[in-house]
Structure formats: structure tokens, C-alpha cells
Amino acid sequence: MLTRLFSDPSLLPEVQKYSGWAEDSESEDTKAKEDDPDRGCALKDEKMEEEDEFLEDDSRAASEMAAEDEEDDEGEEDEGGEETEGDRPKKRGPKKRKMTPARIERSKLRRQKANSRERTRMHDLNSALDNLRKVVPCYSKTQKLSKIETLRLAKNYIWALSEILRSGKRPDVVSYVQTLCKGLSQPTTNLVAGCLQLNSRNFLTEQCQEGGRFPGPNSSFSMHPYPYQCSRLSSPQCQSSSMPNSHTLRTHAYCSTYESLYAGNASPEYNSSEYEGPLSPPLCVNGNFSVKQQDSSPDHDKNFHYSMHYPALPSSRPPGHNLVFGSTGMRGGVHSENVLPYHDMHMHHDRPPMYEELNAFFHN
DNA sequence: TAGGCCATCTGGTCCT
């Protein structure tokens, strides 16, 4: 049938129109996308609508072709029975019912509806994936995580949070990042590490040297975990570590680093100039709680590509008692799935109490 | 240009 499609010049325009690879439309789309990406997206949607529109015309042509195919099949059956015609093997199985034009029309209509449903289903799936992107630790509008990376990061994130809740201890940031980046590609690792303002190359190298184990504060780990100063830290709003309410907290979520949050902490342990002890896990509770989704100003998007929030944590934990996030992601005895069911996580995520609980925990 | 990612179409399977 495909051969027929491509070999029959009279059907070519229909096929091109349906397939979307007509030269004119393609070059036009490409040009539009180059000129304006948004326009490109709009064109894409328009194209889909057009597709729906001309599906009707297309179905007619397809129906004719299908009818021809059916006639061909019947002709073969009449001629050869079990024999093969040339190189084409004879079809076996129950004889097909004759495809009347009405049946063909219905069949095509079903197929169109099924395609439409499938598109909708995939769009819903992608929409859900977009929502997931917003609540995993590294969210960027400009550099979206791929689907598979989003799922991997989400899994790691759930695991990390589960471990925190299960153990009641806070991990050091390196462990936390390594847990988040487990199984992720290098670009995504860089992205996540960038969100955390870590030198990912260093920590990855260290990770390899340590054979997958996370270096503790007393190890030979020499990298400063926070080599970069947030460009916005110098602003007054970022230097303040006092966050009287959740709104302020959300506002700070995009410029906060350990340093910015710990800068105002009375405890000398939070001195960021040296890596002296375990640091608090950067808990990302953006998405539902972040201002990013509400503030759509261009300046906001420009400056806050990545969302990360590091709540201030106590320093009560002794060094070397960080979470043990092994290379398999299964260390620590209990798997995250058994610790924090998906349902619970979502119940918490949907409501501010999760944020409050976690915050309360880390502020004790 | 190869490879990754993605959207879409399509046919098959299972279920209602």
C-alpha cells in the first residue's frame, strides 16, 4: 500500500498533505520556527487542526486505496489459494469480509477517532510529565529535561526524600546531589549540579574515585561544594535569611543557596567558606509552592531558569552519618517505595502541610 | 552527519 501511495502521482498531494512532508509546508514551518519559535509552535497546532480537517478528504483517497487493496487480495485468493504470487506470501487465516465502501468509511472513521484519542492521550501524558518536571529539583523552562530523565530524576528525588523522612537525618549535599543524579545522563547531571551550584565534574570524578560511595566530611574530598556565588546573592533580598512567611520563602527559592541561607545563621558551622561538615539537603519544594508558576514576567523567567530551594537545617547531625545512598539506590534497608507510598507523597505534595512538615523538621 | 528526542500514526491486545 505504501508502495502504491508513493508510486501513484495522483495520490501524492494527498499523502504529502496528510504526512506533512510536502516541501512547501515544511520549508514554511521551518522558516517560521526560525523566525519565531512561538509561531512555530502555533504552526504546529494549526497543522494538527489542518490535519484533522483534511483527514476527511484524505480518508476518501485512503478508502479508495484500501478498496483497491481489498480487490487485489480477493483477486489473489481467487487465483492461487495457498499458492504465492511472485515473492509475496499468501495471506492465511480467516477470509476477510468484503470491504464495502461503507465499511471502509467506517473503518477509516474509527482509525481517525483512534488517532485523535491517541494524540489526546499522549498530550495528557506529556502534560502530566510537564507537571512532574515542575516539582523535581531541577526545573527549567528553557532547558527541559527529557521524558526519561524527568522520570529518573523524579524517582531519585522521591527516594532521597523518603530516606530523609525515614532516617530523620539530613544528608550532606554531595550525597544528596549524587542521589539525585544517579543514572542520569551527563548533561542532566550537569543541569542538576548547576541547580545546586556544584562543580559536577569534580563530584563525578570523586564519585568514581570513591567507587560510588559518597565522601564524608572527613574524606579526601577536597572540592568546595559551593564554588560559585549566586549572582543574585548580592542583592539585599537574597542576603536576608529571614523568611517570615511562606511567600517570602518562595520568593527566595530561586536565589537561595546554602550560602545565602546559612549566611544569616548564627551557627559558625554554617560558614560557607569551608566545607566543614554535613550540609543540609536542598529540598526542592518548588512547583506547587514556588512563585515561578505564578510570576510569569519576562524578567523573572530570564533570571530564574532553575528553581531550587534550600531550607535552613539544623547542624545537630554528627559528621559521617549522612544518608547512605548507595550506588544501587537500595541501601539503607528499606526501599523508598515501601517507605513512602506514592499516594502519600502526592497527598503531601498537593497540600502545603508537606512543606510545613518538612520545613518544621529541618528547622527544629 | 549521526544520534537523541519527540510527535504521530498504526495495528494489536485486552477489557467493557
Next chain:
DNA sequence: AGGACCAGATGGCCTA
């Protein structure tokens, strides 16, 4: 019969 779900195929786009 029809819908949901799935996986394979295909082609477009983008990037290293």
C-alpha cells in the same frame, strides 16, 4: 463495537 493501552515504525528537529 468501541475505548484504553501499548509498542513498533516513521519522519522531523536539534545538537555535538
